[in-house]
Amino acid sequence: MSEPDLDDLPRGVALAWGIAASPQRGPKREMSVERIVEAAVELADAEGLSAVSMAAVASRLGYTPMSLYRYVSAKDDLILLMQESALGAPGPIEGDGWRERAAAFHGALLAAYLAHPWCVEIRITGVSPTPNSAAWMDAGIQVFDGTPLDDDSRLSxxxxxxGSAFWTATVVTGMSGRAVETGSDVDAVGHESDDLLARLVTADEYPSLHRAIAAGVLASGSDPFAFALDRILDGIAAHLDALAAGTDVPPHPGPVPEAAEVIADKKVREARKKVREAEKLLRAAHREERAVLREARERAARDHGKG
Structure with a gap:
């Protein structure tokens, strides 16, 4: 197998893999890509991702922004390297069987996100082509060693x-940030939004949600993220059982849909769009109805007072 051509790698990716050329000249005092990234991570941990700029990092280090550009030529490259450093590489993912390993993998990645909450603010544009990102994917694939799943299924x-770990971290960090802003705690933030929802959701417009709220789902104290992870693992277990029984096969990309199937799918989407539009109009009509009834009651009360 021939060696891959690495000459045209993006600068940030090359820096992450340690194969980018070092600057020929630079500040007289000690400076390195590693020190720049470390300072940027410290800044993001303290003040959030929005506080990170080449100028702010340079100031933290006591240099000019132009000095940093000799090492990291673009902010996007710096963000890539910050994420690579913050999430790190996974430690050993251990467990008795694939299910325990999957839960351990999820927990380890969630902990990494929560240790550096700003990581969930980084825009996802694809798989990050960096060493630690590759290490996390490698660990995830290994979770399913000993199962009949092929590599395509394991990567999926x-x-x-x-994605589950990322979404959980996104919600937790968002609520934690709100708690800091308001000087309260996460529970109080959750109760505040729950109370607003309970006050605004009506049985006419949102019957299922209203029924669930009336049944006490907002006050149940259950952990929706733990429940969701368990159901994900249950689904994988069911798929493995089906494979063992010969009643299922690993998913693979199917054939290109026939023209008739494409047309039918388009018609379904258009029909669903019309349903959503009709539901929107119905909600507006309900709001208008309530306003008219309220106005009528107020008018009747005024007339009664005059009489």
Whole structure:
């Protein structure tokens, strides 16, 4: 197998893999890509991702922004390297069987996100082509060693577990940030939004949600993220059972849909769009109805007072 051509790698990716050329000249005092990234991570941990700029990092280090550009030529490259450093590489993912390993993988990645909450603010544009990102994917694929799943299925499940950890971290960090802003705690933030929802959701417009709220789902104290992860793992277990029984096969990309199927799918989407539009109009009509009834009651009360 021939060696891959690495000459045209993006600068940030090359820096992450340690194969980018170092600057020929630079500040007289000690400076390195590693020190720049470390300072940027410290800044993001303290003040959030929005506080990170080449100028702010340079100031933190006591240099000019132009000095940093000799090492990291673009802010996007710096963000890539910050994420690579903050999430790090996974430690050993251990457990008795794939299910325990999958839960451990999910927990390890969630902990990494929560340790550096700003990581969830980074825009996802694809798989990050960096060493630690590759290490997390490699660990996720290994979770399913000993199962009949092929590599395509294993990578798909790794992405699903990664997405679950990312979403959980996004919600937790968002609520934690709100708690800091308001000087309260996460429970208080949750109760505040729950109370507003309970006051605004009506049985006419949102019957299912209203029924659930009336049944006490907002005050149940259950952990929706733990429940969701368990159901994900249950689904994988069911798929493995079906494979063992010969009643299922690993998913693979199917054939290109026939023209008739494409047309039918388009018609379904258009029909669903019309349903959503009709539901929107119905909600507006309900609001108008309530306003008219309220106005009528107020008018009747005024007339009664005059009489």
């Amino acid at each position: 499940l790794t992405l699903m577990l990664t």
